[in-house]
Amino acid sequence: MKIYFGGVRGTSAVAQADFLKFGGETTAVLVEGRAGERVVLDAGTGLRALGSRLIAGTARPEALLLMTHYHLDHLMGLPAFDLLYNKAWTVEIAAPRREALEPAEVVRRILSKPFWPMQLDKLHAKLKFTTLPATDAVRHYRSLELRWCAVHHPExxxxxxxxxxxxxxxxxxxxxxxxxxxxxxxxRDFLNLCLLPKPARLLVMDGQFSRATYTRFKGWGHSTWEDCLEVAQKAGVREVLITHHAPQNNDAQLTEIEKAARRAWSGAALARSGMELDLHG
Ligand SMILES: [Zn+2]
Ligand SMILES: [Zn+2]
Structure with a gap:
């Protein structure tokens, strides 16, 4: 299973030169299964890079987009996603119902006037929408197994x-x-997601803040990089990649955070845009 990080930034995209080692695009990650499955996690601005990779690299023009939630930093890349304008592609967009909204309604709204010039009925791809049960579920997507649980975050x-x-x-x-x-x-639900059916090989987790800065941002919905290490060790994962980097943190600051995280636990690192992993058991 290959994992490709299109975007790892939290809150808003950044494009200054001293942010580009870790990357300025917001959250979008591609998982490629051995049997040709393409699962995209979130539709931040990093989705654009994933679209080019998907179109160039697959014989079967189908992708499943799983949405964690609809805050704009996770959705901003969707209107400009190449695959939506390619009639050869079938794109399934799936998520649990959120704030009483089905995924189809969220996508209709984000593409509606006056926000975007191409509305849902003008797109070329075959679109399919799936409302996932909120929890306690496993879905088979060809040879992959998908599980999910609710986590603590505003909305x-x-x-x-x-x-x-x-x-x-x-x-x-x-x-x-x-x-x-x-x-x-x-x-408990989140640790179970990490632990069952066996401890996950890799955890990619929000570590936008540090314990030193968290008190100012309590209730904003994000963890600290130190929390990522604590969770990873409790969950028995072998590696953690810290993500959703604060848009204020440039490469020098993130490099220092990564050094501190690795000193605390050698299985930790920071996710970077463009990072590609070949994940084994
Ligand atoms: Zn976010
Ligand atoms: Zn959010």
Missing amino acids: GCHAYRVDEPASGASLVFATDMEWRASTEAER
């Missing part, structure tokens, strides 16, 4: 787990989660 958010039983690879993707404000039940 809610879901974390997803992708397993590839054929290779033993497993990923938990948990952007936008405030670990320190989570209830016991939310913590």
Whole structure:
């Protein structure tokens, strides 16, 4: 199972030269299964880079887009997603219902006048919308297994787990989660997502803040990089990639955070735009 990071920035995209080592595009990640499955996690501005990669690299023009939630930094890339304007492609957009909205209604709104010139009925791709059950579910997507649970965040958010039983690879993707404000039940559900059916190989987790800055941003819906290490070790994962980097943190600041995280636990690193991983069991 291959994982490609199109965007790792939180809150808003940044484009200054001293932000480009870690990358300025907001959240979008592509998971490529061995059997040709293409699962995209979130539709931030990093989605544009994923669109080019998808069109260039696959014989089967189908992709599944799983949305964690609809804050704009996770949705801004959708209107300009290449695949939506390509009639050869079938794109399924799936998420649990959020704020009483089905995924189809969210996409209709984001593409509606006066926000975007091409409305839903003018797109060329075959679009399919799926409302996932809120929790306690597993979905098979060809040879991949998908699981998810709700996590603590304003307006809610879901974390997803992708397993590839054929290779033993497993990923938990948990952007936008405030670990320190989570209830016991939310913590238990999330740790279970990481632990079952076996401890995940890789956790990608929101670590926008640090313990030193968190008190100013309590209730904003994000974790600290130190929380990422704590969760990773509790969940028994082998590696954690910290993501959703604050738009104020330039490359020098993120490099210092990464050094501190690696000193605390050698299995930690910061996610970067353009990073590609070949994940095994
Ligand atoms: Zn976000
Ligand atoms: Zn959010």
